Amino acid sequence: MSAEVDKLWDLQQVVSQLADREGQLEVKPESFAVVDREYEAASEDLQKLEQSLEAIAKERRRVDGELHDQQELLKKYQGQLMLVKNQQQYAAAWREIDVARKHVKELEDSVLKCMTEAEGVQKQLDERRGEFDDLKSRYDSAHTEWQASLSELRAEIEQLRAKQAQVEAALPENIKREFSQIAKQRQGVAVARVAGDTCTGCRTRIRPALAQRLKRGEPVNCEGCSRILYLERPEL
Numbered sequence: 001m002s003a004e005v006d007k008l009w010d011l012q013q014v015v016s017q018l019a020d021r022e023g024q025l026e027v028k029p030e031s032f033a034v035v036d037r038e039y040e041a042a043s044e045d046l047q048k049l050e051q052s053l054e055a056i057a058k059e060r061r062r063v064d065g066e067l068h069d070q071q072e073l074l075k076k077y078q079g080q081l082m083l084v085k086n087q088q089q090y091a092a093a094w095r096e097i098d099v100a101r102k103h104v105k106e107l108e109d110s111v112l113k114c115m116t117e118a119e120g121v122q123k124q125l126d127e128r129r130g131e132f133d134d135l136k137s138r139y140d141s142a143h144t145e146w147q148a149s150l151s152e153l154r155a156e157i158e159q160l161r162a163k164q165a166q167v168e169a170a171l172p173e174n175i176k177r178e179f180s181q182i183a184k185q186r187q188g189v190a191v192a193r194v195a196g197d198t199c200t201g202c203r204t205r206i207r208p209a210l211a212q213r214l215k216r217g218e219p220v221n222c223e224g225c226s227r228i229l230y231l232e233r234p235e236l
């Protein structure tokens with residue numbers, strides 16, 4: 001019985017170390033973080049420019065469509081001009097032609113505006129893409145360098161995983177299950193050491209009756225946080 005709680009304590013040590021080392025794997029060193037931030041910002045800029053180019057192209061398609069319709073309308077009014085029978089109809093037809101022409105002119109201006117805007121954005125985009133290639137290779141080499149620096153940490157993680165498997169193999173299935181359930185609910189800590197008469201996991205006091213059971217090496221769960229309690233006992 002006493003061996004089991006000791007094994008669980010060992011398992012907790014390994015699991016906590018693993019979590020710590022795995023966390024370290026994700027921590028970007030400043031040498032990489034600098035390039036990473038630059039890379040993120042540049043990607044975002046590129047994306048914005050591409051989006052604005054798309055928006056201009058969409059507006060251009062809309063204007064082109066409307067321009068086509070107005071030109072057709074203008075042709076129709078000009079055709080009608082041939083068919084007028086009196087001065088009044090003639091004047092009315094001219095008014096329609098005038099309005100349509102004005103409209104066509106406005107739309108042609110809009111097309112020009114779209115073209116100028118698209119050119120400007122395209123130019124910026126080309127420049128940024130040129131710079132981005134350089135940034136991308138700096139990013140890649142900083143990333144490779146960072147990953148290469150992690151080989152020791154990775155080896156340590158491999159060792160810890162092997163140790164975890166070894167400790168787990170010596171534990172009964174139901175105990176392992178209890179451990180992982182509590183760990184999941186309690187930020188990865190399933191086993192809490194007892195210091196004085198208090199659970200170090202949640203600061204709940206251990207009642208004397210439970211303390212007695214702990215001293216005998218019996219499995220006891222904290223009444224505050226449900227963690228498995230571990231009491232360092234003198235070597236027998």
Ligand SMILES: [Zn+2]
Pocket residue numbers: 192199200201202203204222223224225226227
């Ligand atoms: Zn507790």
